[in-house]
Amino acid sequence: MPDKAKVLLDPHFRKMTEIFSAADLERLHDTGEVVWGRDDPMPPEEARRALAEATAVVCSQWRYGPLPDAPDLRAVVSVSGAFPNDLDYQACWARGIRVLSAAPAFGRQVAEMALGLALASCREIAAGDAAMRSGEEQWLHAGNANTFMLYDAPVGFIGFGALARSLRPLLVPFDVRIKVYDPWLGDGFLRRQGVEPSSLPELLETSRFVFVLAAPSSENQALLSRELLERVRPDAVVVLVSRAHVVDFDALTELVLAGRFRAAVDVFPDEPLAPDHPIRGARGAVLSAHRAGSVREGMWDIGQMVVDDLEAIVAGLPPRRLLAAEPELVGRVVSGHGLKR
Amino acid sequence: MPDKAKVLLDPHFRKMTEIFSAADLERLHDTGEVVWGRDDPMPPEEARRALAEATAVVCSQWRYGPLPDAPDLRAVVSVSGAFPNDLDYQACWARGIRVLSAAPAFGRQVAEMALGLALASCREIAAGDAAMRSGEEQWLHAGNANTFMLYDAPVGFIGFGALARSLRPLLVPFDVRIKVYDPWLGDGFLRRQGVEPSSLPELLETSRFVFVLAAPSSENQALLSRELLERVRPDAVVVLVSRAHVVDFDALTELVLAGRFRAAVDVFPDEPLAPDHPIRGARGAVLSAHRAGSVREGMWDIGQMVVDDLEAIVAGLPPRRLLAAEPELVGRVVSGHGLKR
Amino acid sequence: MPDKAKVLLDPHFRKMTEIFSAADLERLHDTGEVVWGRDDPMPPEEARRALAEATAVVCSQWRYGPLPDAPDLRAVVSVSGAFPNDLDYQACWARGIRVLSAAPAFGRQVAEMALGLALASCREIAAGDAAMRSGEEQWLHAGNANTFMLYDAPVGFIGFGALARSLRPLLVPFDVRIKVYDPWLGDGFLRRQGVEPSSLPELLETSRFVFVLAAPSSENQALLSRELLERVRPDAVVVLVSRAHVVDFDALTELVLAGRFRAAVDVFPDEPLAPDHPIRGARGAVLSAHRAGSVREGMWDIGQMVVDDLEAIVAGLPPRRLLAAEPELVGRVVSGHGLKR
């Protein structure tokens, strides 16, 4: 290790103040010498030079060239929720270089939004507010003709990663029973987490609240196919907060428009969503413009976790807050953010 | 006690099927002979005759005449959330007649709605849905310019009765610290419940989420006066779900319209709310037409609790599910439902 | 109410410093004028005179004469875990006089001990410690030939009063499923508390940990008869912490001596237990000399609760910390402390 740790900090597309609180930025500077640390992308030439001495690279994608040019490198830290493409992972494992993503920083904010969307749907909070504004509201029981409660409801999670592990504790006091479909996790692990492993069809047929929480992978594109969506209970709500990738979105739209079930949707196949996309008019939907995972204070969790783990790595300790890439999965998770830029 | 218990069942303004599931109705018939048991009000003459042999009266108000005419009476059970007026409570205590209200049956449904409203406000779920429909939505960070999280937030409860005790467990996983103002409860009791006693001004000045949960009493009309409301943090949301009685509603409306703080409001001074009431246009408000406590499945909690407690009373045991009237408080709680009928 | 509340404080057999911390004593003096307040019993003549002006009487038994001599009385507070005998309860109800017992103050200390005894039994902590001292210990697996874990075990509670409600949360993290037998509580109430109603035979046949938590009543003497005890699982432990009254103690002793099941026993039919009582030699027993409910700091809970509730009563509010006597049950609970004095 060099005398002093050097952190190549090139967070673009994120902004410095978006992810670092003042306190965390100060801690970061105490951890090592910060190179770059600006909002605009680091010029490639300068980046390559800095890489030669870098202990860690904090970035959103890997665009710094071959790893042999980084002899001191011990960590590659992504400030997005995904792992960098174009990185030589094999070389990282061989050299003990940690590759980390900020996915866990989204756990709490997305879980909170997922619960909020679920309640907004079953208790018709958004529709009820709109009705109050248009003067068409129904009072008391009349306004509750089609509402239902989360308490005691059968719940299904599709995916049991960081989002699901943040969401589960929020649902515990509602006395729900949670079934989980996650082909990457064994039954024994899931049971010890207090949830019940399930097949996907069984989950869809029995759950009144279906939370789609799976990270996009090369294996789960349109996993929720039209055929499977047709198995959803007619009195259910599907809450989609991870990625539209996981769902046949056309089928979802049609079924919700047809009143087959309800949906609460934060992510879309194309973002911004086309102005004339039919789901915009669906009465059975609660819609949100990909806002579950970018709350200001939530974003500071990214910076806090990044600095916490950089401190650990510089001290020769394993990182404990960000998500570490694993050989078995790294090629199977799909990157990308949904929003066209 | 007579050979067989007789239950005078006169639930009007509620409807039989609104409060009793088929299973609970069957249990009720197993408990004793049901007299009347229809949706329309029992004719007074018939009621008085039935009273002479009644073990219990299930009603929404007391309109059955003097208690001496009810020699076998052991319980008066209100299916509303309030205790009957015009009942001789002194005589009830003296004779060991239990007076019970269905207030606890509203705990879960109102708590769930209170949380849903709070999240709809801080995460701008209702406004976000409206924007998606009008095509004016802002995506990702731009759409989160003014949102905030419940996690780790300072929370204040005004009142710590049935609603608050149902709401507290829902907030625990958000790692919040809860201050409580309730002049009817001692500090020692509150601390053992895991909350922190507080004065009202301190609560308002420090809480980011203020939940108004106090039952209306002869002592708390407009408790949240204009002066006190002006102490609310500018970045706070006031969630009003018990009764508008507790708040200076004009002041609340003006302050929310002025952008001083946010509000989520389920109860109003006059219901239905006037079509031109200015709060209908408040951008900082989430509005709901008194729908927190009348969800269909939630209403069946009333019937379940009523039958559970009737079973207990007929068996010579104390009721454990409904709220028992207490000598110290019975005259101080205000009845009434807000909605003009 | 008189100008200033007067509290007749005559806690004998308890001692003042045993139940009141200095801080609580100071609070008590702020609440009203304290009359007597000594460890030895108040002389009868003096007591009767004081009663004439007393707002509240804090005592261990009622020995102050007829209630009409106490025109200002609003509360009778027992510092024992039981309600006073020889009190005219009918008159108390009629006049709205609260009768309170300190039973809830024992909840936490007894629950803690019940868990400690259960673990000492299943993990053989007491026997293991004795073996280490005699040099006969077995190490590692050899020492665990007959131990078992509380995690995931089926648990039964006999009685679901204050002790049980304190014990349940301590067991939740062990992922146990709790069956409850309590003839004074309905199934609906029990289910909402997160436990499963059960018949007594089923509970005994299925539970690996049987906690006897029922307060002694006129109805449950030797409830756990020899016949029922013979249904206990051979691999179970019976934890007896409420009163020996509830159990056929001779049968329990014989069955434990015969190795039929284990027991952890804190209460005995005659206390002190006869020096030659055979249970003293039972290898399958963990024995404790009625020490679950008299920990020094736990005893201060009594004083704290007493003062909290006196404050409430003087302020015209209902008490919320001590246990209020109820018409349906007061004659059915048996008083007495087990220990001959």
Place this chain on the structure above:
Amino acid sequence: MPDKAKVLLDPHFRKMTEIFSAADLERLHDTGEVVWGRDDPMPPEEARRALAEATAVVCSQWRYGPLPDAPDLRAVVSVSGAFPNDLDYQACWARGIRVLSAAPAFGRQVAEMALGLALASCREIAAGDAAMRSGEEQWLHAGNANTFMLYDAPVGFIGFGALARSLRPLLVPFDVRIKVYDPWLGDGFLRRQGVEPSSLPELLETSRFVFVLAAPSSENQALLSRELLERVRPDAVVVLVSRAHVVDFDALTELVLAGRFRAAVDVFPDEPLAPDHPIRGARGAVLSAHRAGSVREGMWDIGQMVVDDLEAIVAGLPPRRLLAAEPELVGRVVSGHGLKR
């Protein structure tokens, strides 16, 4: 990967039936071809041959020669609580071979015992049982002259690994505040786990219950030095359940014998402990013959976790139940079991 996974199963010093339930053994055979699978150690020649085709090696130590001879190897699984010595970890990282230990399988059983020992100490359960047998018991308050409660107590954890993470939830319902000293974990991580980071002296000076939970490392031998032990509160209990390695055991013994504080001890520097070791006579101690982590049913957790993770590895998924070796720590954790064999 070969056509069918081959599992070299050589668990000695553990026994097959000690760690595998019948159901898990069956699952294991479904996962792949089991080679060896006996209680006695696999003969070296045979082991080397099997290694050439092994997908996974399940063992207690690495004694199978160089990794290049194992071209298909994807996991080395230790059935002890430690990682194998004499394994080329660098080669494992480079080739993506997972190295796993069964440490997490001890979490629940040791946590349960740690709580049991703590309660046995503070509530004097072991001493009280001994007194009942010798006829020297003190009843009620007299028997509680020196007891205290876990409720509300300040608690300190030394180490926050698998044991601590299992113990923490067991303590939550006791309303304790937990300080943690763990130099391998950052403050941010600890706070998010609901504990408070602390220096070691501060922890010792303020905690009434000190749980020693740290795995032995090359850095923490006699971490609890005499000087530090002298800072322990006089009214505290030190619960030692991880390894005696972490403590100056002579100092601990002397201080407990001198009555400076209490201790509950499950692990000793030399096991079996010398028959004349002075701690055997310490009145302030609860002693256990290294029995916290070898309960029969707890041991089956090892087998379950091993099979769960072998299933994952054979399916090309990351293991999620056992502890994965990490480059930063693997050389720093000390192996060994305490007990001379």
